[in-house]
Amino acid sequence: RRDDFARKEITILPDLAPNLQETVCDRMQMRQAFINLLQNARQAVSRGGMILIRTQNLNGYVRVRIADNGCGIPRDILQKIWSPFFTTKTHGTGLGLALVQRIVDDHHGRITIRSKEGRGTIVTLLFPVVENEDRLLSRTADSSDSSS
Incomplete structure (x- = not known):
């Protein structure tokens, strides 16, 4: 998939927070969500376009922003993008953003x-983010599971 970005000469600009707080997530699901979002951004930008990926800690949350300088989404379509099977692409299934939302x-x-x-x-x-108490409880549960 990296080749798709290179072929279109798209610049990906990562701006990643060095001390990002912990959040609980399913790595494979999260990977799929980001693949879907980046694929949409890739399809939206023209040759030589840019995609910015920024992470930061924000008031008890981890914030991830993916910004592109692509064609944008018309207002009337923006209201429909979360609907399963809605697509503007000839070869799309319309499930990408619905899956991301889920x-x-x-x-x-x-x-x-x-x-x-x-x-x-x-x-x-x-x-x-995972609060200290939740993190402690999670680690305690993990260690008691492994000792049985």
């Missing part, structure tokens, strides 16, 4: 999309 919901997160036609799109995801 994965985010399953992780007690939130997702929003802001877009301007001709300017680009910003997808913002928020995931709750």
Whole structure:
């Protein structure tokens, strides 16, 4: 898939927080969500476009932003993008963003999309951080499971 970005000469700009707080997630589901979002961004940008991936800690959440300078999403379509089987692509299934929404919901997160036609799109995801007490309980449960 990296070749798809290289072929289109898309620049990916990571701006990753060095001390990102912990959040509980299913690695495979999260990977799928980010693949879907990055694939949409890749399809939206023109040759030589840019995609910014920014992570940061924000008031008890981990925030992930994926911003592109692509074609943007028309306002009338923006309201429909979460619906299963809705697509504007000739070869799309319309399940990508519906799946992303489900994965985010399953992780007690939130997702929003802001877009301007001709300017680009910003997808913002928020995931709750693991509180110290939850982390301690989780580790205690893990160690008691392994000792039995």
